[in-house]
Amino acid sequence: MELRHLRYFAAVARLEHVGRAAKMLGVAQPALSRQIRQLEEEIGAELLERLPRGVRLTAAGRAYAAEAAAILAQVSAANKKARDFAAGSAGAISVGFNDIASWHDDIPHRIHAFRQAFPGIAIELPPLSSAAQIRALHEGKLDAGIVYAVHCSQDDAAVLETRVISLSTIRLAVPKGHPLAAVRSVRARDLAEAPLVWLGPDRLQRYNNRLLAACMESGFSPQIIQEVPTLSVQLSLVAAGMGLALVGSEVGARLPGNVVLRPVKGLDVSFPLVLVWRRDNGSPALRHFLAQFGAGGPQDAARRATDTRGASKHAQ
Secondary structure, rough: OOOHHHHHHHHHHOOOOOHHHHHHHHHOOHHHHHHHHHHHOOOOOEEEOOOOOOEEEEEHHHHHHHHHHHHHHHHHHHHHHHHHHHHHOOEEEEEOOOHHHHHOOOOHHHHHHHHHHHOOEEOOOOOOOOOHHHHHHHHHOOOOEEEEEEHOOOOHHEEEEEEEEEEEEEEEEEOOOOOHHHHEEHHHHHHOEEEEEOOOOOOOOHHHHHHHHHHHHHHOOOEEEEEEHHHHHHHEEEEEEEEEEEEHHHHHHHOOOOOOEEEEEEOOOOOEEEEEEEEEOOOOOHHHHHHHHOOOHHHHHHHHHHHHHHHHHHHH
């Protein structure tokens, strides 16, 4: 039995006429009659009652017609699903997400736009630190990640592709009423004795190492009074007057009401945020996601080397 036998029988069952079914299918009537006979012989049951004019389904034929219609519908759905997956309009992707990325307003907006444009693609956003995302990408457990470029090493470049999507410059978070809140910019040396609330190194080791090195290069050693797990907690403690904090410029739009940001003269460091994915991941759904960020397509190839050099310069 072949799939065409089911299609032929379904047409005859629907029209109850072999001649009209043959015309609709574009096959010769004798050939169609033979195909139906072959189907009946294979099944071992009469499906049609032959009448002087037309045909009529037998009880077995009615039962078989319902099953044949269901099978053909399932085949049609499977064909469409395969086409959708190949076109990237269906499927699933997993993209690492973290507290830092959520503070860059443009990133959630682009993810929302992707979901609107491709409702057939399921997107999972597991909460992972930058370092954990890099590991998961190497292990094939993620399709893409959003991390600080400083977490991507030269060894990663052989496997992973990156695209800069935002740039975080360092600012000082100060509670209103603090003397440094009254100045337009802070000198790095003014922070020599300042109590600082710091993001815990277990989640941002390379980030913290680079920030610490930049502080030392600018002439002061950070006086860390408390380490916290997230940026939200860090800002909450600043708001509570527990200390000051060196944070990324992206937090400006969602600061606590009694916290202000001030640039730090002499602290020359910034952190590119990158979209990162495996070079060998050919998922069409992933290509659509990357395109939402201006990455992964032919037009991105010419920019890629420039972005990588820029990310490396800022990360050093």
